[in-house]
Amino acid sequence: MKQRLLSMPVVLPLLSFVAILIIWELAARVFAIPSYILPAPTRILQGFSAVSAERWLEHVWATLRIALSGFGFAIVLSLPIAVGLAKSRLLSRALYPLLVVIQSVPVVAVAPIIIVVLGTGDAARIVITFMIAFFPLVVSMTTGLMATPPELIELSRSLRAPAYRQITQIRLPYAVPYIFSGLKISITLAVIGAVVSEFVAAQVGIGYFIQFSTSMFKLPQAWAGLVLLVALSLILFQAVSLAQRLLFPWSLPKERR
Amino acid sequence: MIQRTDAIRFNGVGQTFATDSGPLTALESVDLSIERHQFVAVLGPSGCGKSTLLRLAAGLLSPTSGETLIHGVAVDGPHDDIGMVFQQATLLPWATVLDNVTFPAKHKNGRVFRVERERARQVIEAVGLKGFEAQLPAQLSGGMQQRVGIARALFLNPDILLMDEPFSALDALTRDAMGLELLKLWQASPKTVLFITHSIPEAVLLADRVIVMSARPGHVIADRVVPLDRPRDETSLRSPEVQELAAELRQLLMPTLIGGERS
Numbered sequence: 001m002k003q004r005l006l007s008m009p010v011v012l013p014l015l016s017f018v019a020i021l022i023i024w025e026l027a028a029r030v031f032a033i034p035s036y037i038l039p040a041p042t043r044i045l046q047g048f049s050a051v052s053a054e055r056w057l058e059h060v061w062a063t064l065r066i067a068l069s070g071f072g073f074a075i076v077l078s079l080p081i082a083v084g085l086a087k088s089r090l091l092s093r094a095l096y097p098l099l100v101v102i103q104s105v106p107v108v109a110v111a112p113i114i115i116v117v118l119g120t121g122d123a124a125r126i127v128i129t130f131m132i133a134f135f136p137l138v139v140s141m142t143t144g145l146m147a148t149p150p151e152l153i154e155l156s157r158s159l160r161a162p163a164y165r166q167i168t169q170i171r172l173p174y175a176v177p178y179i180f181s182g183l184k185i186s187i188t189l190a191v192i193g194a195v196v197s198e199f200v201a202a203q204v205g206i207g208y209f210i211q212f213s214t215s216m217f218k219l220p221q222a223w224a225g226l227v228l229l230v231a232l233s234l235i236l237f238q239a240v241s242l243a244q245r246l247l248f249p250w251s252l253p254k255e256r257r
Numbered sequence: 258m259i260q261r262t263d264a265i266r267f268n269g270v271g272q273t274f275a276t277d278s279g280p281l282t283a284l285e286s287v288d289l290s291i292e293r294h295q296f297v298a299v300l301g302p303s304g305c306g307k308s309t310l311l312r313l314a315a316g317l318l319s320p321t322s323g324e325t326l327i328h329g330v331a332v333d334g335p336h337d338d339i340g341m342v343f344q345q346a347t348l349l350p351w352a353t354v355l356d357n358v359t360f361p362a363k364h365k366n367g368r369v370f371r372v373e374r375e376r377a378r379q380v381i382e383a384v385g386l387k388g389f390e391a392q393l394p395a396q397l398s399g400g401m402q403q404r405v406g407i408a409r410a411l412f413l414n415p416d417i418l419l420m421d422e423p424f425s426a427l428d429a430l431t432r433d434a435m436g437l438e439l440l441k442l443w444q445a446s447p448k449t450v451l452f453i454t455h456s457i458p459e460a461v462l463l464a465d466r467v468i469v470m471s472a473r474p475g476h477v478i479a480d481r482v483v484p485l486d487r488p489r490d491e492t493s494l495r496s497p498e499v500q501e502l503a504a505e506l507r508q509l510l511m512p513t514l515i516g517g518e519r520s
Contacts, residue, residue: 151343159365
């Protein structure tokens with residue numbers, strides 16, 4: 001019975017998580033750590049009540065909207081670029097260095113500039129999020145599109161099929177496992193991007209809320225925001241994984257089917 | 258008239274590839290003709306241009322010199338009177354066995370007609386996979402996957418079958434069984450087969466003729482008729498004439514391997 005319980009995949013991580021929470025709580029109380037250095041878990045829980053539920057929802061929704069918009073744009077734009085990079089040597093030679101340069105620009109540093117150029121509206125925040133989420137997607141999609149066995153391309157050529165079908169019926173489906181590794185990295189980066197953009201300029205959003213709270217030394221509620229942010233990130237990541245499991249079960253490694 | 262022209266003919270074919278380390282001559286003045294419905298095996302060391310030969314016949318490559326004729330007509334580009342079977346089955350992992358077999362139709366015309374699906378079922382039955390139509394490739398063994406690969410090549414009923422070491426990724430027992438099954442398929446519905454292999458017993462057991470190629474730049478160094486009646490089975494290899502031929506082929510191949518195994 002005990003063995004079976006321990007072998008369930010969720011039990012062990014859950015146990016260690018609860019253990020850490022208990023140690024944290026005890027340490028915070030025994031050593032009387034001030035809450036602006038490290039609030040105890042129960043204090044963080046109280047931090048949630050600092051703001052009304054509707055206001056929390058507003059913050060979460062604002063961050064979620066920016067993260068998903070940036071993520072969406074990253075998907076829509078990376079697909080044609082990846083197809084171009086995979087299909088044309090000329091294009092890949094011309095574009096790839098440029099992409100690496102863009103990726104090398106620290107987005108946190110450019111964010112204020114983007115805000116000045118595009119204003120403090122959603123557009124600037126979406127662009128910042130997009131810049132962070134975009135690169136891993138292009139790289140994974142291009143790698144995926146190039147990973148097709150050359151034999152299938154020969155089969156396609158010998159059938160004299162139209163070129164677009166080589167993309168839609170062979171290369172793209174073959175790239176699905178790669179695309180999803182990219183999507184999983186990209187979705188968590190999109191949350192980071194949204195928070196960074198809210199640090200720089202926003203009146204709403206969890207990133208804004210955390211910065212505002214810390215500037216007022218209200219650490220427990222800042223921690224509460226952080227907890228929500230982690231939850232949001234995890235849920236989005238799981239949603240991408242779930243989409244892969246439901247839509248493309250064949251693309252998962254064998255043992256996890 | 259058509260019966261008289263060769264199914265495949267290489268006329269003084271040479272093939273040079275441009276590589277980073279300069280031009281590489283894969284084939285040099287290859288002259289070879291294969292009669293309609295003949296089963297020809299090609300033996301040779303790694304990198305001797307055997308696969309290049311197949312790609313020339315498929316029209317996927319155009320020769321640097323000479324010409325390739327299919328049924329007497331010069332090849333000037335890819336054509337689909339051929340079926341190709343590769344070393345790895347290279348199936349579509351997201352498609353069922355049936356969808357993999359009908360894939361050539363779907364890829365070529367954008368859709369699969371009911372008659373084509375019916376034909377695919379017959380081919381699947383012929384390769385011994387009846388009942389597996391709805392399975393995904395990952396659920397099949399290596400040998401079964403290669404059967405699907407063969408079914409896909411036979412699906413459009415081409416006159417020529419180009420096989421690039423099709424059984425070399427399989428274990429020895431499966432390999433022998435698959436070879437004999439291929440012979441049955443070939444006898445039931447004759448085709449011109451160009452069969453690349455590394456295995457002398459396999460070449461001798463399956464083929465009417467065995468071609469031996471030299472190390473790079475590849476050219477034909479021997480062309481032998483296999484003195485065996487058909488139908489053949491696993492005991493066919495025991496006859497003394499065949500043993501003698503196998504020994505001779507080994508003798509011919511040995512020198513090509515020394516210094517030629519660079520791939």
